[in-house]
Ligand SMILES: Nc1ncnc2c1ncn2[C@@H]1O[C@H](COP(=O)(O)OP(=O)(O)OP(=O)(O)O)[C@@H](O)[C@H]1O
């Protein structure tokens with residue numbers, strides 16, 4: 001695992017008119033870790049991950065990937081740099097098949113003139129590759145030609161996660177991946193998140209679900225009022241103290257150093 | 262058990278696309294019992310001729326509806342294209358290929374205008390194309406002095422000629438229409454550009470986040486739709502032998518009816534282009550069959566109206582559970 005930083009943000013600022021969503025927040029993501037990002041409503045979690053994924057351009061501050069400054073202007077820039085995002089609403093085309101969704105915007109064409117001149121898609125190859133990715137993550141769906149709308153909530157989440165893992169080289173960002181799921185499917189997705197880490201990727205997990213956060217996170221980034229209030233070690237701090245830091249009831253300065261991470 | 266459930270699910274869309282074919286078969290069977298001439302080769306050939314213009318417009322309309330839009334200007338733009346072709350080749354006496362290029366160019370520009378207004382100015386397609394419908398109609402009337410252009414060279418109307426196949430006359434224009442369907446079906450099914458049309462119609466936000474330039478897809482769709490109306494204009498001129506400023510007035514709604522009857526969802530992202538051909542054939546079959554039965558054209562319009570409402574209701578109920 002190691003402490004090598006994959007992503008680093010310093011003094012990130014994002015304002016919307018009079019509202020300051022990010023007020024100079026810092027951010028550190030280590031190699032191969034699951035970093036949970038928690039915070040009250042309006043604390044700036046979504047704004048932070050949008051900056052990381054290229055969906056928002058910060059007004060000030062610096063972002064680096066593997067120690068090099070990066071400037072993401074669109075989600076495509078971040079994707080090209082190996083950062084994939086699983087959006088809260090999953091961003092899938094429900095009427096399209098699993099394989100099509102996995103390769104949407106990154107379609108594979110047939111080799112030779114069929115692909116280069118006639119631009120014919122290699123559907124068989126995309127189907128096989130999709131199947132391989134789904135199997136590697138142990139998502140129990142075998143037919144890649146099934147429309148996504150025929151799947152359960154957890155399975156859809158699985159498709160969105162598989163898509164990001166298939167293309168991520170560094171980081172997978174997940175916004176509330178268990179929010180809309182039942183207990184069983186939530187557990188399934190948590191297993192999935194661990195398997196993503198096993199593949200050597202770093203995971204940023206935004207969640208309001210404290211038990212889920214404590215179950216999978218290696219470290220917890222607490223966002224508060226557009227800043228990073230603290231980074232906590234879930235194995236050393238209690239859930240109630242974590243919530244207290246999050247709400248501001250407990251000042252992070254009063255915490256013993258061993259609970260910080 | 263799960264594998265069985267899957268195969269049934271996989272078959273469902275196939276059953277969905279079969280619906281229009283079944284409807285066409287039932288309508289044909291009904292008219293065959295009503296009139297002995299209905300199922301003759303000559304009458305089937307006639308239906309195909311009657312359908313080739315609407316069918317070709319419906320290709321462009323399908324593309325637009327797949328993106329969750331609608332193009333109300335289709336028939337009027339087609340009429341303008343026909344007038345341009347007839348004027349350039351007939352009145353101005355310029356070469357026919359140039360006339361065809363000018364006509365298709367004008368209709369494509371209208372499509373592009375629709376696309377620009379939808380994507381850049383972000384106006385709803387319904388309103389945009391309602392506006393361009395009227396603009397195209399006015400330009401058609403003004404540029405033709407509301408007169409039919411009759412002096413068109415024979416080579417411009419060559420696609421109206423027929424060859425015989427197994428004793429039945431087949432008009433070349435019908436072959437052109439079928440070729441256009443083949444091409445459209447290929448692009449929609451087998452290329453990334455085609456799949457992106459579905460994605461943009463199904464979930465534009467997901468398409469955008471997947472890195473698809475949704476505005477470009479929409480612009481391309483409206484422009485290609487315009488080109489389809491240009492091709493339809495060529496077929497209309499070939500079929501009637503004239504440039505008719507009042508062409509396209511029934512085709513306008515008939516094309517939308519054909520697409521919806523063919524199972525393409527007005528909510529976008531679902532449908533196959535072949536369905537629109539079947540839909541056009543359903544409309545054509547009703548028109549033709551009712552005429553054979555001596556039913557007045559007002560009732561034909563009434564029945565087309567009922568058909569389209571039935572088709573839209575089916576769409577609404579199957580996609581949104583009737584809510
Ligand atoms: N596009 C926007 N326009 C204006 N204000 C915005 C916009 N996006 C976020 N904000 C504001 O910025 C602040 C931080 O929002 P953000 O969505 O980042 O918080 P959050 O931590 O994700 O909250 P939640 O838990 O509710 O999702 C809020 O006050 C919000 O209203």
Ligand SMILES: [Mg+2]
Nearest residue numbers: 042045046047
């Ligand atoms: Mg949020």
